[in-house]
Amino acid sequence: MNRSIARRLAMMFALVALSVFTLIGTGLFLVLRTQLDHHLRESLDDRMEIAKIMVTHAVTPDKWRMTREKLTDMSPRDGATTYSVSSDNPSYHFGKPIDGGVRDSWAGGYMRVRPASGGPDMLTHTIAIPASGGRPTVQLQVAASYQPNVRTMRVFGAALAALSALGSLAVLLLSYSVTRIGLAPLRRLTKDASEVSPNNRSQRLNTASLPLELNDLANSFNGALERLDGAYGRLESFNADVAHExxxxxxxxxxxxxxxxxxxxxxxxxxHTLQSNLEEFERMRAIINDMLFLARADQGERATGLVEVSLATEVARTLEFLEIPFEEARVHAVSHGDAMALVNRSLFGRACTNLLMNAIQHCGRGDTVTVTIAQHGGQVRIAVANPGEPIEPSTLDHLFDRFYRAEVSRTNSRENHGLGLAIVKAIAEMHRGAVFVESANGVNTFAFSVDASRVDAQAVRNAEATVERTAEVAQQAQAPARRVAM
Structure with a gap:
């Protein structure tokens, strides 16, 4: 079940508000109860002081009778305050002391007593008044009822609970409204995203008016749209080119x-007809094999069966293999530099073959193709340079794309189906490298690099079990070129 962010945030705000209100209400409740107990004790002390003065001056029977009358007048009918005097002399008695269970006691003779006869708890204070004149030593007790305090606390607690609930409900409603207003940019962002379709791939999210928290998300989404748009465009071009080829x-x-x-x-x-048809079938097989090879490379397949070799030796072997095409084109080839690297020899030779065949096709008679091997940090770069017409800067970025040709017309399509440089790029990436192209001073340079770092020998041996499939595809793709060279 999908939950609304606005509702979820509103509920969380309401819970937070209820927790805060409860905490504050509990604190106020405790403070009020403490203050009411304090006021009750002060009121009890005032009554005790008055009663003490009256009993202290009752030193004769007549004065005692007057004191009893005054104590009777001071005692309210609801029993909220009671006075009692007790002594060994039965004549000096008044009222009845509070008797019951003691719930709490404090220093100075203060006790909270629950009367045995029932009723609310009473706060009692008992003191002894020494004998004076004809009055013996007496025990004076003044008691005040907790009922007003309890009633006040009950009303205050109910009001506090009601106000906390109403406050939490108000926070819930207000936070829901505020959250919906705050999430308006997100709804606008969702609306913009829903308008993106294959027929409107150029649509992008407007990040100008977005808050900071959503800006990164929108930029990431726009970046994903850019990548998808590019992939979609390449797929359309790829499908058209495949159909054409x-x-x-x-x-x-x-x-x-x-x-x-x-x-x-x-x-x-x-x-003769069957032989011609066979050549076309071989051409179709080469295209299909190349496409399958590129598809595996797109899935992130890495080069296996790596062996540490001299790249100059591998380049020399490739030049020897292409000796006949070089002679037929009357083009010379030279190689400079050397480096050791872990490569799949079959794939490496295929990449070199494609670059050299590309150079032969764009050289004039008597030109020289130069192969340069140089190490740059953790990469070894193999560059093939040949004299040729300058390449437009806008074209350089697409030369390693599939089925791409710099010429407007598809000339020489029978010999070249436009996947050679794309395969070089795939092989470079399978060796954790990259491709490069430069065109300056009448010289065009196509290059690729491979990772020069060493790997564990046991890992290499474990990976050799999967090299046969890749090598077989490479050999099948090179078979037509080998027959042409012969």
Whole structure:
């Protein structure tokens, strides 16, 4: 069940308010009870002082009779205050002392007594008055009822509880209204986010009027939208390019097959048609293998089967493999530098092959392709430079994208399906590296890097079990190029 943030906050504010009101009410309740007890004791002391003076001066029987009358007049009918005098002489007696269970006592003869006959608790104070004249020593007790205090505390407690409940309810309603007002930017943010759709991918959240607490969230959401928009655009372009690349060989296959079926053909003609079709099938297989390879790389697959090798030796082996394409293009190749690194030799050779074939395609006769190996911190950079036409700065950022060609027209599509540089980028990322491209002073440089840090030898041996699948895909992709080179 989805809960409203406004209601949840309002309930929490109400609970906090109720807790605060309860704490404050308890404190006020205790303070009031203490003050009422204090006033009751002061009132009892005043009555005791008056009664003490009267009893002290009753030194004769006549004065004692007058004192008894005054004590009777001072005693209210509701029994809120009582006076009692007791002595060994039966003539000097008045009233009846409070008798019952003592609930509390204090210094100076003060006690809280619950009368045995029932009724409210009484605060009693008893003193002894020494003999004087014809009056013997007497015990004077003055008692005051707790009933007014109890009644006051009961009314005060009920009023305090009612006010706390009403105050908490008011806080609940007000906090709900205030919270809804405070969450208005969030509702506006939700509305803006709901308007984002595939048909309106450029829609972004307006962060200008958002509070500080929501600004970071909105910026993060906008960043996610930017990434999704880019991924969506790349996916659309990728789908269109895949359809275009696969449509060409399929169209050729259909056309050649239809021509072959229009009339009777000799065995040599059919063999030639099948051979041409086989080349198109191999081209389609290369595209599919490359796409599968890139899909695994997109899923975060890392290079396995790593061995520590001399990169200069690997580059030399690749140059030897491409000796025939270099001779046919009448292009020279030189290599400089060396470094040791842990790489998958098959993948590394494939990346070098793609960069070198790219350089051959864009070189003129007699040009020289330069391969430079240099270490920069924890990365080893392999750069392939060749003379060529300057590349537009707006084009540099897209050269390693899939199916991207700098030329407006798709020239040379039969030999190049636009995934070579994208595969170089994937292989670099599988080795925790990156790709680079520069175009300056008539020289175009394409480069990739690999991680130069060492790994645990046992971890390398454990990872070699999974290298066969990646190596097989690489060999299948390089098979057509090997046959062309031969």
């Amino acid at each position: 696969l449509r060409t060989p399929v169209t050729i296959l259909i056309g050649q097959t239809e021509v072959a079926l229009t009339r009777n053909r000799s065995v040599d003609d059919l063999r």
